[in-house]
Amino acid sequence: MRLRRVLRLRRGDPERLRAAVRRGSRARRGADRRRRALRWGSVSVDFCGLELAHPIVNASGTFDPIAAERAFGAELRERFPFAAFVSKTVTLAPREGNPPPRLWELAGGLINSIGLPNKGLAGYLAEDLPRLAALPVPLIVNLMGATREQVAELVAAFASREEVAALELNVSCPNVETGLVMGADPAELSALLARVRP
Numbered sequence: 001m002r003l004r005r006v007l008r009l010r011r012g013d014p015e016r017l018r019a020a021v022r023r024g025s026r027a028r029r030g031a032d033r034r035r036r037a038l039r040w041g042s043v044s045v046d047f048c049g050l051e052l053a054h055p056i057v058n059a060s061g062t063f064d065p066i067a068a069e070r071a072f073g074a075e076l077r078e079r080f081p082f083a084a085f086v087s088k089t090v091t092l093a094p095r096e097g098n099p100p101p102r103l104w105e106l107a108g109g110l111i112n113s114i115g116l117p118n119k120g121l122a123g124y125l126a127e128d129l130p131r132l133a134a135l136p137v138p139l140i141v142n143l144m145g146a147t148r149e150q151v152a153e154l155v156a157a158f159a160s161r162e163e164v165a166a167l168e169l170n171v172s173c174p175n176v177e178t179g180l181v182m183g184a185d186p187a188e189l190s191a192l193l194a195r196v197r198p
Contacts, residue, residue: 045083050138050165052083060142060168061088061114066131077136084138087128089170091144092153094120116144116173121157129163138165144173148195155196169196 045055058081065085069076097117104111119127132139141164145151151169158164171183171192182188 047084048166050084052138054083056082057084057140058082058086060086060170061116064088065135066128069131077134080136082137084140084165085132085135086140086168087124087132087142088118089116089142089144090118090121090124090154091116092121092150094118094123116170121154125157129161133163139163140166140168142168142170144170146173148192151192152196159198 043054045052047055047057063082063085065076065080095115095117098113098115102112102114118124141158143151143154143158145154155167158167169192171189172181180188182192
């Protein structure tokens with residue numbers, strides 16, 4: 001009896017068999033999505049007013065979804081690993097970054113000196129923002145300026161963009177006026193925040 005069923009299946013219409021396999025594959029994907037929703041449902045978080053499915057967000061500059069999409073295609077959007085995406089740092093003018101070596105490995109860790117390579121504000125708005133806005137999660141843009149005025153100009157450029165859910169300020173660069181890292185000087189950081197907050 002089993003042998004007959006197998007033989008009938010082999011002689012069946014190949015298109016019908018492919019359709020059955022596709023139906024099963026869709027059902028498995030749907031079940032996977034439901035399982036993920038149940039798994040993450042209990043850990044959803046409110047992050048600065050953004051409702052996120054879970055608390056895992058990339059650090060700025062550590063993940064490039066544009067390159068990842070070239071490698072993984074549409075599956076990247078279906079199975080995006082983060083609850084929100086934080087962009088690489090954007091500056092007003094384009095930056096090539098530091099010359100190599102940019103990364104040095106030691107026994108106890110890594111030293112990096114990347115130099116924040118990026119396309120600048122105009123390049124980011126024209127080329128990267130439309131592609132990043134298509135991600136299935138909120139977009140957080142990381143900004144850096146050498147002065148309060150530069151940071152304020154960047155904040156103003158992104159404040160009206162509906163594609164951007166939030167802004168992150170990179171305050172780890174030295175202020176060109178004082179030579180101090182903005183985030184290390186409480187008075188400078190306070191003045192910067194007062195300048196850019198609405």
